[in-house]
Amino acid sequence: MSALDVSAFPSDFAWGASTSAYQIEGGWNMDGKGPSTWDTFCHAKGKVFEDQTGDVACNSYQLWEEDLKCILQLGLTHYRLSISWARILPDGTTNHVNLKGVEYYNKVIDNLIASDVTPMVTLCHFDLPQALEDCGGWQSTDIADIFENYARFCFKTFGDRVKLWITVNEPYVYAKLGHEDGIFAPGIKEPGISAYLVGHNMLRAHAKSWHSYNSDFRHLQGGQVSIALNSDWAEPLDPGCPKDVAATERYLAFSLGWFACPVFGTGDYPESMKSRIEARSLELGYNQGPRLPRFSKDEPSPLGTADFFALNYYTSRKVKNLNGARELSFTGDEGAEGVTDPSWPISGIYWLAVVPDGLRKLLKYIKDTYTSLPIYITENGFSQSGPVQKEDDDRCTFYQDTLQEVGKAISQEGVNVKGYFAWSLLDNFEWAEGFRLRFGLFHVDFSTPELKRTFYRSGREYAAVISKHHSQTKSKLV
Template sequence: MFPPGFAWGAATSAYQIEGGWQADSKGPSIWDTFCREKGRVFDDQNGDFACNSYELWEKDLECIQQLGLTHYRLSLSWARLLPDGTTQHVNKRGVQYYNKVIDDLLACDVLPMVTLYHFDLPQALQDRGGWTSPDIAILFDKYANFCFQTFGDRVKLWITINEPYVCAKLGHEDGIHAPGLKEKGTAPYVVGHNMLRAHAMAWHSYSSVYREKQGGAVSLAINSDWFEPLDPGCDEDIAAAARALAFTLGWFAWPVFVTGDYPEVMKSAIDAQSEKLGYRGTSRLPRFSEDEPTILGTADFFALNYYTSRKVKPRGGCEKTLSTKSDQDTEEVVDPSWPISGLSWLAVVPDGLRKLLKYIKDTLSSPAVYITENGFSQVGPLQMKDVHRCEFYKSTISELSKAVQEDGVDVRGYFAWSLMDNFEWADGFSVRFGLFHVDFSHAELNRNIYQSGQEYANIISKYKSDQRKSEQLSKSNVDC
């Protein structure tokens, strides 16, 4: 029940799978630095080796072929390509590695979706201010141009930045992601703003220089839960759910898809909290400059990372310090009827994806949508027969089908997170999202398919079979 040409994929990111953290002149990233600070990551683990995809890429490709994927989403390591973050120092071995990955995928009839930035900023640029520096947008644009020029003849789907919300909040306010800053209520908005500026510059560069010849499409991956009022009949809960959506999806979707600016409810909430707490500086939410490339319209599709849902009610303004949470003034509740996957925060709510997709269709002028991440975690004793994750994929893809067939959402593809177990950021290797299990206890790092991976492969195989039958029927009707 999906349209012809639907993209069936799986996703990974460079730091989480590649390893080879110092191989062949690669520069350090902020995650290399972060993981070396005691107590930052579960059991002080790191991604120095991870799945060793830098040396074992052929094993990854075998997994991709075993699933029957039509697409594969990967990210490029900025520090592997440009060790100091600038185009003045190009690492040819890094270029060779990604050329091989892309060429091997295409040789197997698998199309790459390439993410330019997935959390791993070169440490050299962090030393210059990182994402809090206004200069970072120009540096990112130069990096993006380098990648478009180097790989764009073969890559037709680009993601500039993955989950700017996570980088802004978890990395610069909560301190639980690299670079580990806790500048509450100020740095997150600056970082988010600079990421939007960087994305827009890269999108305009692609459109003006590369699009006509390369024929690709560019967007950024926005993560969001689905939020709905705890009490649907309560006006305060309805308003709280709207604020929650504005401070997550709206923070980055509104400037790109709707108005070219942040949501009004977000701007007014931040200004009201600043006044309430006696903040006397300039607005904590930066303003877009007319002297820079426009933000509005800088996406050729909507890339959505969805994992879970929440019921929402207001907190009642009880926060007495500046933070994005106090600005938002909401309390999120997990419905007790929702099953929990391995992580406590990850309630399994497949129909929340359908609701969020309909919201995107209705509020963002019905863009083409790719689900660029969606997955189910496993924690604790290993279960190769992961029946709960099998049910998750079947239920989620069923809801996705309803969004397409009944709600009219223009969904173009689905990418499971993740191709294989990997380094899950601050959770290290304690959490497994993979369609393939990776045996991190042995140097061979063997990949073995979970039952859920086989279930996903069966879904893809049935889709391909149905498409062939449909094409044969159409040809038969034409011949008649």
């Protein structure tokens, strides 16, 4: 990978890696932390591979110094982490602040700054405090104001040092997998209804928090705030079939557009999404009001509530038209099915096809469709399953090919890509897949209490790319 031409990357390019609190921290009930929806979901049994949990995970709560060593070995300029909402506000509200939790994140942030590593902090990466879920969670209208109070607390407490904020990670995944499919926490299955409500409230929460930051903190702190959106790249299965072409547009509208259009486009949901959901409600005799909520004129608009575009990209799909669903469902509304091309290699799990040039195409699509704002690729990675290969040649090739495509997006397509964050710094708890998928730049030995971190070859090669870029940048300045 060190053979990669890094000259396309700007001198201030952010070289990062990402993690999230529930996936690495452990310490699930230590020092006053409250339970999160993922604690509850995992403890319910039968939800996660081999009933594994994030109770200990990488034990980063107690082994943070080991994580910091990994960050320094890589030579990262940026590190994306998330705050466990329930660790600092056990019941989700500012009525009770857990000072031990605040102390932990102060230590992490201070250590990063002292090491010349810029923190990017996510406020909610899937792990809602269970106390809030018990009151309706993200389906509750009140959640947007509660989240705004939490965000304000974090801006006030950490914002003197944190200059890059993500409010919500992958609202699509939390809404659909958690409230439509029921395979992620909180495990609700209400097809065609709850996911839209959850997505709407996440957008409301994000918008209120951005406006709060903009009016009360930006002039003092000078930071930036965004929301992390995940998306596949999509192309028609049969480019000569008008139905597949239309289905591909819907596929992108119902995934990326669902959140990008309100924030970066029109301030509202995509027209194709609104019309399809309304038509399907009529067709299926659903008459209990609009399933896709409407934005209120009495609340801050989501339009323009991002200072950069945060993109999580993992894979691509070929899309075909889907007809005839006779029940309410997100997939029926979307009327599209994404499939993998048989020529694409698969990484670790069936859904994760390796398509590096899909990232370049998606970056161009975002620039052309939504915004010329800077883009940070906030997650992108390659998983292993089965016997672990520490000399992970396939992942090395993946990173080399992917970074090459990012370089082309910058130099050939004129996309303003400001940074790349590999998923993930460490092997960790991969949600419903438990520990059987490994995305880390560092291997974690989960079989021992020490949870020893060891470089994968891909981590060493990523470090070499970063070092090479720094050297080139310095030589230009001399």
